[in-house]
Amino acid sequence: KNEVEQSPQNLTAQEGEFITINCSYSVGISALHWLQQHPGGGIVSLFMLSSGKKKHGRLIATINIQEKHSSLHITASHPRDSAVYICAVISGRSSGDKLTFGTGTRLAVRP
Amino acid sequence: KAGVTQTPRYLIKTRGQQVTLSCSPISGHRSVSWYQQTPGQGLQFLFEYFSETQRNKGNFPGRFSGRQFSNSRSEMNVSTLELGDSALYLCASSPKAGGGNEQFFGPGTRLTVL
Numbered sequence: 001k002n003e004v005e006q007s008p009q010n011l012t013a014q015e016g017e018f019i020t021i022n023c024s025y026s027v028g029i030s031a032l033h034w035l036q037q038h039p040g041g042g043i044v045s046l047f048m049l050s051s052g053k054k055k056h057g058r059l060i061a062t063i064n065i066q067e068k069h070s071s072l073h074i075t076a077s078h079p080r081d082s083a084v085y086i087c088a089v090i091s092g093r094s095s096g097d098k099l100t101f102g103t104g105t106r107l108a109v110r111p
Numbered sequence: 112k113a114g115v116t117q118t119p120r121y122l123i124k125t126r127g128q129q130v131t132l133s134c135s136p137i138s139g140h141r142s143v144s145w146y147q148q149t150p151g152q153g154l155q156f157l158f159e160y161f162s163e164t165q166r167n168k169g170n171f172p173g174r175f176s177g178r179q180f181s182n183s184r185s186e187m188n189v190s191t192l193e194l195g196d197s198a199l200y201l202c203a204s205s206p207k208a209g210g211g212n213e214q215f216f217g218p219g220t221r222l223t224v225l
Contacts, residue, residue, distance in 0.1 A: 031211040041148075041199050043216040050211070086154060090210040097167060097210040099144075101154040 003027050004089055006102035013109050019074040021105045023087035026068065030097070033088040034061050034072050037104070043086075046072070077109045113138065115204050115217035123223045129190040132220045136183050136204030142166075143185040144214065145177060148199040157200075160185050161208035189222075197224045 004025045013019050023032070034046040047054050047061040049070065054061050058077075063070040074081055084104040091098050116135045124130050136143050145157040156169040160179035177187040183204075189196055199221050203214035 033210075033214070035216075041201070041219045041221070043201060043203075043219075045214050045216070048211070048213050088154070088210075097159075099156040099169075099210045101156075103153045 002103070003100045004087060004102040006085075006087055006105050008105060009103065010106045011108070013077050013107070015078055015109055015111050017077050017109075019077050019081075019107065019109075021072045021085050021107070023070045023072070023102055024068060025070075025087075025089045025100075027089065027091045027100070029065075029068075029089040029091050031090045032063055032070050033090070034070075035086040035088060037084045037086060039083075046085075074107075079109045079111050082108050115202060115215050117200075117202055117217040117220050119220060120218065121221050121223075123225060124192050125225050126192055126194060128192050129188060130192060130222060131186050131188045132200055132202075132222075134185045134187075134202035134204075134217055136185070136202075137215055140204035140206050140215070141183050142205040142208045142212070143179060143183065144203045144205070144210070145185070145187050146201045146203070147171075148201060148219075149195075149197070154201075156210075157187065159208070159210075166208055167210075192224045194224050196222065198222060 031050045037043045049063040058075045060073040086104045087102045142161045144159040148154045159167040179185045199219045201219045203216045205212045
């Protein structure tokens, strides 16, 4: 079992729909990142969370440390939101932080 | 501010060769991390450099190495290339050390090993 699991793996939505992508992890973490990767490879960091909730425009990220779960929500989805969304957790160890990535959720938003 | 730049963007090598990739961080950022992305394994952490010192290392063989210069630019080297090293190599910079800080990614270098 992977330390970081994302669901769903693939998601197709109609423009305007509310979208939720989930990330569950099995280790204790100090922080969690949500990343967006567009075709061609470029990655943008959307959020870094250690507790609670963050909002940026139409994007909302939440994390529940006790339940080891985070969600990324997209409100009023748009075709330009089509991308792969990746969560990454940071867990500490004596030799430094360990970054572990989920396998990503491929989102396609149709006009 | 200019973003993170990586050179070259594309590279084709043959098995057994070695390769050096370069990453220039955002001005003022002292941490540079390297990642490998493959269709099979996804994104994996290679190593992090901060102030010219390797601060953290992922689970990769010794053929993968890196360094950081006094101007924070970083290079990674892969020796004795294998077919499985074909991947997108990404670097990311951050003002501070550690994965718990916002990271700014470069466009990546796509390496193909024939």
